Amino acid sequence: MTITLAGRTVQVGPRSAVRTLRGEVRAMSWSLRLWLLALMGLMAVGAVGALLAIPAGDEVFGTTPTVEWGLLIAAYVLFVVTTSGLCLVSSLGTVFGIEAFAPVARRAVVMAALCLMAGFGIIALDLHWPLRLLFGVVLSPSPLSPMWWMGTVYGIYLVFLIIELVGMFGGWHRIARLGGSLALVTAIVAPSTLGAVFGVLVVRPAWHGPFMPAYLLATAVLSGAAMLALLYALVARFSLRGHGPASERALTAIGRLLAAAVGAGIFLTAWQMIVGLYGGEPGSSEAAQAQLTGPLALQWWVVRVIIGLLIPFVLLVVPRLRTRAGIGIAGALVLVGLVADRSGFVMAGQIAPATSASGVVSDPWAVYTPSLVEVSIVVGAAALVAFLYTLAERYLDLTEPVAEHPAGSVAGSEVAPARAPADARGVA
């Protein structure tokens, strides 16, 4: 049986599938094969972790009533906020008409969809009864609950992303544009609802207040720009489809945006710590102390500040270092720093509790160590995103067709044709 997939006719059936698979693998370079194989190994590890986490109530996580939200919640925050960020950055090109950002739309939306689905998978494994959630949010909603809003808005967001993807790759331009605008609006609302999940809790001084919704929205731009910097540096490095003057311009623009976002990140983080520490207020200064001098200090100083903010800032600001590789490395480092940022603030709000919980007195810090199952789930999810994105980069056309741009004529548009020949594809 023959079907047409993404413009190519594909044979379907067990023997033809094996033949196609073998042909595809043969067409890959050794490094690409190694990359995919490594990712598959990590995905297998993640699958084992996921299977262990599925039975409801099994104590496979390191969470306790004192620290109920652990690594999985932090990873969820990282993935879904990155999704929003990718849409925000790509909207600079599609909605706000900034020409330099025009080429990024497809890559951004594909990566955004993958990240959102990974985030949902991770949170489904953290919830003990995920199926009840699907029915519960619809049949017994709680509009007073920020988590209800977050779940609903992110669910709608996924629908809009899918609409946009279908429109983009199916050739229905108006639907793609509609999906894009809707996704943009949701991309602004959704991380703020996620921030509100943390921000409404009076009992958690590290999170309480309007800072969290604003902070997550700001760091959405940071993580979206970082992810795109990494992706476009890879486009340049491996001469992927669409590499040309337009993508180079995009990379430069992303680099500038990333520099601004890192600057904002430094600003916000510094003030968060200063205000948290000021006056030694019992209950709220302990959380800041936990990150500055307490159990989270190593992760905060080394990973979040130095690796995640200071080194990328230097790479992006110093002209001699602001090369293609420099921007890409800065993006990668920012993402690493964001892992520490998300887990840091989720932990900080809980390991300095103001009261005992369920009979356990934590003095001075509660102890939380992520279990192997949690780590394997997060690693597996990241590997899955990387795996699927690699395949998307290889088999889908992630360049923007010239006629798409609503900003009007684009001078010096894509040099590479919409469908690159087979030998120009693939990783060196």
Add this chain to the structure above:
Amino acid sequence: MTALSRRELLAAGVLAVPCLAGAQTLIGRALASDPTKAAGTEAETAYDPKAHEWGFVVDTRNCIGCGLCVEACKDENHVPRDPELNRTWVERHTQLPDGTLLVEAPEAGGAGFPVDPVTLAPMAGPKGDSAFVPRLCMQCDNPPCVSICPVSATYKTPDGVVLVDQERCIGCGYCVVSCPYGARYIVPSGGDSPTGNAGVADKCTFCYHRITKGAQPACVQVCPTRARNFGDMNDPLSPVSILIRDEQTVTLRPEVGTKPRVRYIGLPSQEL
């Protein structure tokens, strides 16, 4: 069956909705009236939650930290035996000479507080003003756990008890994180479980199955020194009404605005 034109089919679909709604209402009403008839059909009348306002007063001046209440709660409610998962527990608060407050709860106080056999002194060696403070769910009148539950699994009954629908709870842990008093935990699998469900939130229910039959919660019943007191605040002669009227009572963390229903007498001067 006669075939329908498109218009007729549309009309039928529109008409089906009020039919369905009406039938659901009738059936729902018929079913809803059964449970109250089924339960308590013997000599006693059905329990009316609107007629009661349950209250709880903890007198820390009387508490001796024996921990029998913690064990009783676990026996009565099939709470998991893990000493780190408790519906209620006892702490010892000690005002140290340097002004700091030392809080201890070894095994949640459920095995009593240990005495060091060599020094004959309590384990943590406090040399100051000590008191035992039993802790449990405050059954707040403005409960943060109720408003933040994404699927409305937690609710407050008319008689003032906050309960969790363990068939609807998804185990997200938001209520556990949001409780200012640390009263909740997630039930693990493979052991005792209050309703047979695992992976759901659980907390003190004021022994709802006992108080609706006119009895006292298990922790109140076994307390040897009247440190725990329970009663109906609608009844001016109940123990809690008398205590609230005659003694100075405070609530824990009043600044978070949760309006806790459990009141304390005799707390040490430095609060949690």
Add this chain to the structure above:
Amino acid sequence: MYRRTRHDRPATDPQPSSLPTPEPTTPVDPQAAITVAPTDAAAAVAHGAPAPTDAAAAQPLRPAVTPPIAAASLVAVDPGPPAPHRRGRFRRTFVVLTRTAVAAVLLAVTGLVGLALFDMAYAQFGSHPDKDALAWSEHTPAYSLDGGCAGCHTVEAGHVRGSWHKDLRCETCHGPQALHAATATRTELGDVAVEPPSRDICRRCHERVAGRPADFPQVILSTHYEGAECAQCHGVHQIIAVTPPLISHPRTNLPDCIVCHAPEGIKGLPDGHKASTDAVCMTCHKPGKRLELDGVLE
């Protein structure tokens, strides 16, 4: 079922009709039928046929209107929609409404069945906090509801009532007994979870621990008649506080007595013996004057 109109009539209709049908042998020619059937002279003459014979003329005349009806009778069809008539329109509307109503009811029933199945499958349809509260109120208690065991255990309850433990409930020391109260009879013990009165029970409350009110009776256990059972001096239900008197000892059961009556041990003896505050033992067991007693000393 499909409602037929005049436009759908089939070419031939096997439905029998009261009207005369043509003979199969004759050609189906309406005009010919017209000319053949009527045998009256007028019609025949009208169609230019030869004058009928006498036999034909003897047949009764048929009315001139017969031919069109006879022609139509060749094929049995229903007369088609009646001419626009008020009664017919009501009938049509009635039929349409009935069909719609039946369809609506069937849809509603299907919807109800589907919702009931869904409700059974997921048990959280709609909002039922009162049903859940009812479920919580139906748990089985482990501790007895009234806390009183005096109905059967009148003697022990009376002892407790007259003791220092008069404000205590039975289950405080004896554990949850709801099942025992429900299953035991005068002759059968039933399901009981009695904690035997032992030092471990008493120490939960009466061991000296910081934080206990100063006026609460508490002792430092390691120096309080260690080895003795609390009940030996203080009783089981009729709790009293006693201090065992110092006595001169009997020749047998010495170790047991020492526990209470010389609790701090025996003084002035070589290593291996504990010190004592009273010298009762010393009156006989002076150093140098060693009395060999059964299985005791040295």
